[in-house]
Amino acid sequence: MSRCSHFIEGMFKSTQAILRCDTMCGIIGVIDRRRQCMDGSAIRQALSMMNERGSGQGAGYVAYGIYPEYRDLYALHVFFDNIRENKPALDNILEKLGTVVHDEEIPTSDEAKIRKVHTPWRYFFRPDRSLMPKSATPDDDIVMQMMMDVNTAKNGTLIFSSGKNLGVFKASGWPEDVADFYRIQDYKGYLWLAHNRYPTNSPGWWGGAHPFNLLDWSVVHNGEITSYGTNQRYIQSYGYQCTMYTDTEVVAYLFDLLVRRHGLSPRMACRALAPPFWDEIDGMPPKEQEINRAIRLTYGPALMNGPFAICIASEDSLVGFTDRIKLRPLISGELGDRLYISSEEAAIRVLEPDVENITMPKAGEPVIGRVIA
Amino acid sequence: MSIGSIPVRFRISIDPEQCMLCGRCIENCSYGVFRKEGDAIKINSRNCVACHRCLAFCPRDAIDIVEKPTDYRSHPVWTREIREAIFNQAKTGKIIVAGMGNVLPYPMIFDRLVLDACQVTNPSIDPLREPMELRTYVGKKPASLSLSEKANGDVELLTELTPNLQIETPIMVGHMSYGAISLNAQLALAKAVTKMGTFMGTGEGGLHEALYPYQDHMIVQVASGRFGVDINYLERGAAIEIKIGQGAKPGIGGHLPGEKVCADVSCTRMIPEGSDALSPAPHHDIYSIEDLKQLVRSLKEATEWKKPVFVKIAAVHNAAAIAAGIARSSADAVVIDGFRGGTGAAPRVFRDHVGIPVEAAIASVDAKLRDQGIRNEVSLIASGGIRESADIAKIICLGADAVYIGTSALVAMGCRVCGTCNRGVCAWGIATQKPELVQRLDPETASIQVANLIHAWTDELAELMGAAGINSIESLRGNRDRLRGYMLDESLMKVLDVKQVGA
Numbered sequence: 001m002s003r004c005s006h007f008i009e010g011m012f013k014s015t016q017a018i019l020r021c022d023t024m025c026g027i028i029g030v031i032d033r034r035r036q037c038m039d040g041s042a043i044r045q046a047l048s049m050m051n052e053r054g055s056g057q058g059a060g061y062v063a064y065g066i067y068p069e070y071r072d073l074y075a076l077h078v079f080f081d082n083i084r085e086n087k088p089a090l091d092n093i094l095e096k097l098g099t100v101v102h103d104e105e106i107p108t109s110d111e112a113k114i115r116k117v118h119t120p121w122r123y124f125f126r127p128d129r130s131l132m133p134k135s136a137t138p139d140d141d142i143v144m145q146m147m148m149d150v151n152t153a154k155n156g157t158l159i160f161s162s163g164k165n166l167g168v169f170k171a172s173g174w175p176e177d178v179a180d181f182y183r184i185q186d187y188k189g190y191l192w193l194a195h196n197r198y199p200t201n202s203p204g205w206w207g208g209a210h211p212f213n214l215l216d217w218s219v220v221h222n223g224e225i226t227s228y229g230t231n232q233r234y235i236q237s238y239g240y241q242c243t244m245y246t247d248t249e250v251v252a253y254l255f256d257l258l259v260r261r262h263g264l265s266p267r268m269a270c271r272a273l274a275p276p277f278w279d280e281i282d283g284m285p286p287k288e289q290e291i292n293r294a295i296r297l298t299y300g301p302a303l304m305n306g307p308f309a310i311c312i313a314s315e316d317s318l319v320g321f322t323d324r325i326k327l328r329p330l331i332s333g334e335l336g337d338r339l340y341i342s343s344e345e346a347a348i349r350v351l352e353p354d355v356e357n358i359t360m361p362k363a364g365e366p367v368i369g370r371v372i373a
Numbered sequence: 374m375s376i377g378s379i380p381v382r383f384r385i386s387i388d389p390e391q392c393m394l395c396g397r398c399i400e401n402c403s404y405g406v407f408r409k410e411g412d413a414i415k416i417n418s419r420n421c422v423a424c425h426r427c428l429a430f431c432p433r434d435a436i437d438i439v440e441k442p443t444d445y446r447s448h449p450v451w452t453r454e455i456r457e458a459i460f461n462q463a464k465t466g467k468i469i470v471a472g473m474g475n476v477l478p479y480p481m482i483f484d485r486l487v488l489d490a491c492q493v494t495n496p497s498i499d500p501l502r503e504p505m506e507l508r509t510y511v512g513k514k515p516a517s518l519s520l521s522e523k524a525n526g527d528v529e530l531l532t533e534l535t536p537n538l539q540i541e542t543p544i545m546v547g548h549m550s551y552g553a554i555s556l557n558a559q560l561a562l563a564k565a566v567t568k569m570g571t572f573m574g575t576g577e578g579g580l581h582e583a584l585y586p587y588q589d590h591m592i593v594q595v596a597s598g599r600f601g602v603d604i605n606y607l608e609r610g611a612a613i614e615i616k617i618g619q620g621a622k623p624g625i626g627g628h629l630p631g632e633k634v635c636a637d638v639s640c641t642r643m644i645p646e647g648s649d650a651l652s653p654a655p656h657h658d659i660y661s662i663e664d665l666k667q668l669v670r671s672l673k674e675a676t677e678w679k680k681p682v683f684v685k686i687a688a689v690h691n692a693a694a695i696a697a698g699i700a701r702s703s704a705d706a707v708v709i710d711g712f713r714g715g716t717g718a719a720p721r722v723f724r725d726h727v728g729i730p731v732e733a734a735i736a737s738v739d740a741k742l743r744d745q746g747i748r749n750e751v752s753l754i755a756s757g758g759i760r761e762s763a764d765i766a767k768i769i770c771l772g773a774d775a776v777y778i779g780t781s782a783l784v785a786m787g788c789r790v791c792g793t794c795n796r797g798v799c800a801w802g803i804a805t806q807k808p809e810l811v812q813r814l815d816p817e818t819a820s821i822q823v824a825n826l827i828h829a830w831t832d833e834l835a836e837l838m839g840a841a842g843i844n845s846i847e848s849l850r851g852n853r854d855r856l857r858g859y860m861l862d863e864s865l866m867k868v869l870d871v872k873q874v875g876a
Contacts, residue, residue, distance in 0.1 A: 224495040226842035229770075229854025237743040262517040268528065277504045291530045297514045297537065298749070300847035307495050307842070324844065325503055327496055 025222035026050030026196040027210075028342040029311040030351060031318035031369040036337065037065055038192065040184035046350040047175035047194040050343060053222075058197030058209035059178040060170025062218040063189030064315060067165050070124040073101055074143050074215075077161035077168055079118035079206055086156040087121070093150065097142055098127035106169070112181035114173045118158075118206055120182075122167065137260070140215050144256075147214070151243035161213045165315070168218065170195075170209035178209075190371070193313050195220040214252040215260075216314045221248040222343060223308030223328045234301035254302050255312055266312070266368060270321045272299035274364035277324065311341055318369040326363035333358045339369030376460050380443035383421040387414060391435035398427035398436060403800040403810055404793075424791040426800035458721070469721040472794030472804070474621055474713045474758065474780065477725045482732040482861070483764045487874060489855040490840040498839040505835040506845040509775050511612075511752040512537030512681040512705040535705065536681055537752075538592075538612055540775060541570035542831040543765065543846060546823075547710075547756050547777030548594050548614065548685075550576025552629045552638050552650065553717035553794070554783075555811040556583060558803045561786060561819035563587035568820070569827045574614060574777070577627065577652060579641035580606050592683065595672065597626055598652035600642040604675060612705075613672050614683040615665070617656070620714030620731070620757035622723040623687030627652035629717075633797050633806050662695075666702035673703065681705035688712060688734035688757065689727075693741035699751070700742060706752040708777065709734045713758025715780040717804055718795035731757045732771060736869045739772025739851055748851075762833035771869065772851045785826040786819040 028046050032038065040061060047059065067075050076094075080086040094100050106120040125143070132138035147159045161168035166189075169182040175196050179185070195210035211218045225231065225247040232242050232250055238261075240253040251273075258269040272295050276284075281292045296303070307327030311320045320341035322330045333340045333348045333355035340348040340355060348355050361367050385406060387398075394414060399407040404420045407427065421438065428436045445453050454476075461469055491497040498505070512535060519531040546562050553576060560583060566573045567590045574592045575584075579601020584591060593610030595602050607613060618624065629638075629650035639646040659665050669682050684699045685708035686692065696707045711731025716724070735755050742748040755768045756777035765776050784790060787801040794804035802814030834846075843849055857874040858866045866873060 224842070226491070226495060226855075227848030227852060229852035230848050230850055232854070233743060233851045237746050237748060264518070264520060265522050268520055268522070278506055278508050279504065291520070291528055294515075294518055294530055294532065294534055296847075297510050297534065298516075298518045298532075300514075301749075301851065303845055303847050305843045305845060305848035325498070 025198050025210075026053035026343045026347065027194070027220045027222050027309060027311055028340070028347050028351070029193040029220070029313065029318050029320065030191070030338055030340050031313070031371070032190045033337040033339070033369065033372045035065060035190040035371055037188035037190050039188050040179060040186070040192070042351050043192045043194050044176055044179035044184055046342070046347045047179075047196050049347045049350045050196050051174065053198060053343060054175065054196035055198040056174045057199050058170070058172050058206075059175040059195060060168060060197075060209045060211050060220075061179065061182070061184055061192065061194045062161070062166060062168045062211040062213060062313065063187050064163075064166040064191035064313065065189040066167055066187045067124070070101065071165045073124040073126050074139075074162055074164055075167055076123040076125055076143075076159055077106065078121045078123065079158045079160060080121060081118060081156035083119045083121075089155070090150065090157050093146060094123060094125055097131060097146055098125055100125050107183055107186075108181050109183055112173075113177045114171050114181040116181075117172075120169075140260070144215060145239075148239075148241045148243065152241050154243075158207045160207060163213060163216045163218070163315070166213075166216075166218070168211050168213045170211065171206050172209065191313055191318055193218055193220050193311055193318075208246055210248060211313075212246070212249045212252050214249075214256055217252045217255050218313045219248055219251045219255075219310060221251060221308060221310045223310075223323065224306050225250065225304055225308060226306030227304055230301055231304060251304070251310055251312065254304075255314075258299070258302065259314075266314070266317055266319045267366060268295070270319060270364075270366035271295055272302050273304045274321055274324050275299075275303060276364065309343060316371045319366050320361070321366040322361065322363055324364045330367075331358060331360050332367045339367070341367055341369075376463060379457055379460055380441075380445070381418045381421075382441065383418055383423050384439045384442035385416045385418045385421050385427075386437045386439075387416065388435045388437070391433040393433060395432060397430045397432065401426045401430045401800060403798040403805075403807075422791045422793040422796075423789065424793065424800050425789045429787075470718050470795050471721045471724060471792060472716065472718055472796075473790055473792040474715040475725050476792070479730070482730050482865070482869070483758075483760075483767055485859050485861045486732070486767050486856050486869075486871065487859050488763065488766055488770070488837060488841065489857070491842040495842045497842055498844050500832075500835040500839045503839070504844060505839055507542050507831060507834060507838075509540050509543045509846060510537040511540060511754065511775055513751060514749045516746075516749050536679055537705070538572060538681060540572060542827060543769060543773075543775040543834070544569075544827050544830060545571050545592075545754070545775055545777050546573035546782050547714075547779040548574030548576040548592070548616065549717075549779060549783075550578025550594075550629075551581050551641055552576075552578040552633055552806070554804055555799075555802055555806060555814060556581055556637070557811050557814040557816045558783070558786060558819070559584060560816035561814065562782060562823060563590065564816060564820035565782075565823035565827065566590045568824045569831075571827065572611060575601075575610070577601070577616060578629075578638070579643065580609055581637070581641045585609065595668075596652055597654070597656045598650060600644060600650055600652070603643070607672065607676050607680075610680065612681040612683060613676065614685055614708065615656075615668060615672070615704075616685045617659070617665070618685070618687035618689075618710070619716060620687045620710035620712050620728055621716035622719040623689050623712075623728045624654060625720070625723060626654040627718075630797070635806050638806060662698040662702065665699065669703045683708055683754065685710060687714075687727075688729045688731055690729060692729070692734045693737040696738040696751075696753075697741050697745055697747070700745075700747050701750070704751060706754055706774075707738070708754040708756060709738055710777075711755070711757030714756060715783075716794075731755050731759075732768065733865070733868050735768055735773050736771045736853075740870065762830040762837070765830065766834055766837045766849065767856060769846065769849050770852050770856045772853075774850060781826065782823050785822045786814065787822075
């Protein structure tokens, strides 16, 4: 969930705070371990299956592998409030930080039932790594910093997707309308995440819809993070700025910090975000106790509390996990090379009627799918 | 004398219809209020400090105490307290010494902060049905972990963790020395913290042999007088605390009068019997932050780096920067003692006028440590004016890892907060060394009361967390999002980094 929130006074100009939303929400994700691509039409159907979990105020998709011709460039998806006023400023920033190889308006359909309040744009961008000589990951750091700066400035420009060979497509509306608006069936990806949102207090700010993305990380989330204040203060001391007015974005930042910067595996990162209870740890063999205690001591401020089911995608993996007492549903299934994770079995069966190994992961235990090719 | 006598503070009366002349009031009052003359009990109200010992032990509820029975001409500037302080100093020419904490009616920040609870969009958690974790580790934590994972799923931990204190509730008992309080009072606290899986401080009074059985739950203090400190003392403690300052009297040392230094206290403190125990204002080997670092590391070296070392400072204006310096000194925890902290004896002018509230101090220390990216380098312990479980929840939301309680633990043993600790004749056997008074306090019974208080507050904390949809205390820590300010001014809300109610 999110604290999705929304700007009340103007799209990106409000000073008002975080409003929680998505109390219910439906999520679904699929990964093909051999990177065989699927077009967006099936996931559109699967997400619509969960309209009971949404309210028509937000939906979104992310697909990995959709820009093979620009695979080495950062694909920046941007909402402009006013293309004439806002775009030159961003063009200027990008020019200073690197090279825009190509940019264009993201194709949308005029027939979809979505009122186009922003202009979605995409850039294929190569940062100038000499600008960050001391960083081990200069490209990522430049793009992340630029994204934080642009989004915190709140001047009619929001970068909502910044990974390579992937793209987020989201808006306010029902899943099928958002899919039709972006012509989602035209994209072919080996990993998809989608989200059907039920905000509790929202006119439906597009930026508040899921998935949330930072670099390679994309997140969809059903729930509400009661530890948001703690998590936010923790990641802020590492230079992350929460700009989306939603609790969900901290998940992407936490994963970026723990996995990319601290070098933990996705499995260990999930352990840090939803660790075992002390009672369980006390009963483990000494070595495991030591590891789990170390994780809880070190990453206590990253622990996520409150009800949630989350799917996190990166270029080579799809991870689903829930809070430590599983207050939100999550179910997984497999067939062949594909792993499916969703709020509802019914949605998975829309994607793949013959799905096997339907399982309900235990509270806090991650389901992880990795590419092998 | 030209000033003459001043009005009595308390007027005592005994209802003759109720009184059966049992004399318990006479036996119990250590301040000499009651005496028997013939068949009557006579009263000298002037001696009364309102410790309620007589009242508590009167079998007939015959005694009544009225505060300030005589009015002065009311005046908003020249209050009774101001006038009486002048009378006092005009007579004596001396600094006024008083016990307990700050008595001025400063606004209570705690009471202008409200906590959050879940409704509909997320479920509250019932601590009776679901796990609720209050376990806290006090000490240094690494900024990140290095883990090596093998293909078969085995994980190796490559980062070495430093020792932490494990507490089952974020409530510890602060440092009250043997000398300031009686051995029975210390014993009661020691039994209580051992039972509750938490810790207490020895204060700067050494560690009496009677407390050795509880040493695994004791934090031994090294203060400017170094009383009672030797290697045996350091090695017995579970942790070591360097006391730089105290919230009740920031910037000055301590004074235990010679009459309190009985044979036993003299042995424990390692000073001659009957001599005044004077703790200097500064540590004379700490004149700068780098000197502190040397002492922290010396104490660690002496105890083979097996024990966490805490540093306690009074909450003063620049507490945030000072704490950041301490965090870089190898210290494992910083204790911030707010200006409402209690004491056995402090100059009134310090007790009431020096230092800042712990709420603001913890908020700014936490923010500064985060700005510098070293919040994990130390734990933060808040003390000074923690009165109830809600205060604990709020101070943890503001950034503390745990709290020290002092006065409230004494109140659990019977203390009525009469503020006369400095006189050394505490009728409750707490702040005294007189054997006939000390024996009034049964360590066993008092320990049950203190343990009950910690237990009750821990349960309340669990309920508050559950209502907020949080099942682990680390998700409450620094979670200022779950606090709102009610009738707090904007600049203070900025310091606390909380929003106003309704936002």
